[in-house]
Amino acid sequence: xxxxxxxxxxxxxxxxxxxxxxxxxxxxxxxxxxxxxxxxxxxxxxxxxxxxxxxxxxxxxxxxxxxxxxxxxxxxxxxxxxxxxxxxxxxxxxxxxxxxxxxxxxxxxxxxxxxxxxxxxxxxxxxxxxxxxxxxxxxxxxxxxxxxxxxxxxxxxxxxxxxxxxxxxxxxxxxxxxxxxxxxxxxxxxxxxxxxxxxxxxxxxxxxxxxxxxxxxxxxxxxxxxxxxxxxxxxxxxxxx
Amino acid sequence: xxxxxxxxxxxxxxxxxxxxxxxxxxxxxxxxxxxxxxxxxxxxxxxxxxxxxxxxxxxxxxxxxxxxxxxxxxxxxxxxxxxxxxxxxxxxxxxxxxxxxxxxxxxxxxxxxxxxxxxxxxxxxxxxxxxxxxxxxxxxxxxxxxxxxxxxxxxxxxxxxxxxxxxxxxxxxxxxxxxxxxxxxxxxxxxxxxxxxxxxxxxxxxxxxxxxxxxxxxxxxxxxxxxxxxxxxxxxxxxxxxxxxxxxxxxxxxxxxxxxxxxxxxxxxxxxxxxxxxxxxxxxxxxxxxxxxxxxxxxxxxxxxxxxxxxxxxxxxxxxxxxxxxxxxxxxxxxxxxxxxxxxxxxxxxxxxxxxxxxxxxxxxxxxxxxx
Numbered sequence: 001x002x003x004x005x006x007x008x009x010x011x012x013x014x015x016x017x018x019x020x021x022x023x024x025x026x027x028x029x030x031x032x033x034x035x036x037x038x039x040x041x042x043x044x045x046x047x048x049x050x051x052x053x054x055x056x057x058x059x060x061x062x063x064x065x066x067x068x069x070x071x072x073x074x075x076x077x078x079x080x081x082x083x084x085x086x087x088x089x090x091x092x093x094x095x096x097x098x099x100x101x102x103x104x105x106x107x108x109x110x111x112x113x114x115x116x117x118x119x120x121x122x123x124x125x126x127x128x129x130x131x132x133x134x135x136x137x138x139x140x141x142x143x144x145x146x147x148x149x150x151x152x153x154x155x156x157x158x159x160x161x162x163x164x165x166x167x168x169x170x171x172x173x174x175x176x177x178x179x180x181x182x183x184x185x186x187x188x189x190x191x192x193x194x195x196x197x198x199x200x201x202x203x204x205x206x207x208x209x210x211x212x213x214x215x216x217x218x219x220x221x222x223x224x225x226x227x228x229x230x231x232x233x234x235x236x237x238x239x240x241x
Numbered sequence: 242x243x244x245x246x247x248x249x250x251x252x253x254x255x256x257x258x259x260x261x262x263x264x265x266x267x268x269x270x271x272x273x274x275x276x277x278x279x280x281x282x283x284x285x286x287x288x289x290x291x292x293x294x295x296x297x298x299x300x301x302x303x304x305x306x307x308x309x310x311x312x313x314x315x316x317x318x319x320x321x322x323x324x325x326x327x328x329x330x331x332x333x334x335x336x337x338x339x340x341x342x343x344x345x346x347x348x349x350x351x352x353x354x355x356x357x358x359x360x361x362x363x364x365x366x367x368x369x370x371x372x373x374x375x376x377x378x379x380x381x382x383x384x385x386x387x388x389x390x391x392x393x394x395x396x397x398x399x400x401x402x403x404x405x406x407x408x409x410x411x412x413x414x415x416x417x418x419x420x421x422x423x424x425x426x427x428x429x430x431x432x433x434x435x436x437x438x439x440x441x442x443x444x445x446x447x448x449x450x451x452x453x454x455x456x457x458x459x460x461x462x463x464x465x466x467x468x469x470x471x472x473x474x475x476x477x478x479x480x481x482x483x484x485x486x487x488x489x490x491x492x493x494x495x496x497x498x499x500x501x502x503x504x505x506x507x508x509x510x511x512x513x514x515x516x517x518x519x520x521x522x523x524x525x526x527x528x529x530x531x532x533x534x535x536x537x538x539x540x541x542x543x544x545x546x547x548x549x550x551x552x553x554x555x556x557x558x559x560x561x562x563x564x565x566x567x568x569x570x571x572x573x574x575x576x577x578x579x580x581x582x583x584x585x586x587x588x589x590x591x592x593x594x595x596x597x598x599x600x601x602x603x604x605x606x607x608x609x610x611x612x613x
Contacts, residue, residue, distance in 0.1 A: 040569065071354075088346065101564060102566060
């Protein structure tokens with residue numbers, strides 16, 4: 001049984017957001033929901049400032065507090081230690097959102113992709129309405145609909161339950177990479193088996209000191225960050241006042 | 242009881258039912274909730290009513306389980322109020338889950354149990370607790386004050402109250418990601434405030450009814466004089482835990498308490514402190530006011546109002562400061578104001594609770610007590 005993990009090389013990450021849009025397309029995410037996301041920060045004060053960018057996703061924690069707290073086992077562990085979600089069992093209590101220290105679980109407050117049921121023209125007397133566009137494209141829900149997650153999840157989850165990243169389990173069990181890894185133009189994401197000493201994740205984690213988010217909570221995240229990107233230089237010396 | 246009173250309650254139920262049906266058909270999108278402040282007014286309604294029920298269950302158990310016979314005059318009334326508050330509390334929680342499709346999924350609480358989840362224990366124990374509250378009231382209403390069945394049902398209701406209250410405390414106590422829920426300290430805070438709100442509810446309900454009826458029996462008056470003194474002690478304890486929480490929240494170096502400190506500067510926090518604790522305590526410490534019916538009623542109304550605000554204070558303290566990736570593109574502290582639908586759920590809960598009690602007053606002779 002593998003132990004899946006992801007390493008994000010911040011030196012390589014260009015901050016383009018392809019992981020975010022790729023994830024949204026692959027998993028048919030509704031408006032306002034992001035399984036793959038980012039945290040940005042502006043460091044320092046002008047003129048000595050720098051933009052800091054960190055991609056985020058579910059950490060698939062070994063000691064996942066969301067799994068421990070889920071009353072119906074809707075959140076559960078599956079092959080490779082992936083934290084999966086069963087939408088049929090989710091009662092929408094949002095206790096997982098209370099327990100997740102990373103803020104990577106979303107509740108679907110409204111009907112997903114309802115904007116494609118809108119009958120009003122986007123530009124009056126110029127363009128068609130979203131509903132008409134969807135009808136002409138002969139799609140049931142939304143034009144970018146991807147049926148692949150149905151393999152072992154649900155392509156579009158209903159409103160009233162939570163949803164989160166599942167490491168693209170429908171791809172991983174078929175020997176493919178999570179889609180955010182696949183679409184990253186900088187090859188900043190490495191996915192593999194922690195228990196395989198020959199896997200690239202094992203090798204890079206042996207090379208670089210990896211950072212995990214909020215390790216003090218004991219959740220044991222499976223997403224690691226290496227090589228913080230920093231283009232800055234300063235004059236070496238014995239220290240300054 | 243006047244037709245106007247029942248008319249008002251019916252209007253509240255109809256208004257609230259409209260909000261509830263909208264939630265059940267359209268989902269929680271009609272609430273002003275989001276992925277940062279996701280447990281707010283409907284959840285605070287649940288906490289308020291469920292904890293008030295806990296206090297009332299204890300009060301109704303004082304004569305039968307603990308042998309404090311002087312409290313018999315309000316045991317039946319407290320038992321009915323415990324049922325009414327618990328029922329509407331659970332309803333508030335149900336209307337905080339999602340649309341009908343989500344509510345159907347609750348069958349998985351039984352079919353796919355997770356005993357490591359405090360929420361699972363909470364759901365199961367509150368379900369059984371409600372059942373025994375009903376059974377206990379059934380026996381009291383039959384006049385079986387001393388039968389073994391009645392005593393057993395009362396004891397089980399009390400035991401399940403303690404267990405479900407514990408599970409509720411652990412729900413917040415084990416939320417390591419959100420220290421501003423105040424961890425296991427919440428159990429202490431819940432205990433004293435549950436007792437305070439339970440006492441306030443029974444005092445208010447009894448005195449309003451006696452005002453309509455035209456007076457109380459001597460035994461009832463004696464019982465309530467003792468309750469008023471206990472109420473003062475419990476309010477003092479609640480104020481002590483409130484101040485303790487305040488000190489912890491302000492002296493902690495953890496950034497997570499920033500949300501608490503923000504809420505502590507708002508009106509709902511002052512409502513909890515002044516309206517809910519300080520003023521009722523002062524009223525109950527003045528002997529002349531404590532002995533008067535008006536004083537007791539005023540203190541109870543104020544305490545209940547403050548306790549309700551306190552439940553929201555507790556929930557928002559741990560949520561208004563976004564955590565993790567939720568901080569992205571959001572201010573350091575987010576704002577929250579309930580939507581009309583959220584208020585509608587609270588109006589429904591309050592109206593239903595009062596309707597059940599009023600019907601009890603009209604048909605069930607709540608002042609009944611055993612002869613010996």
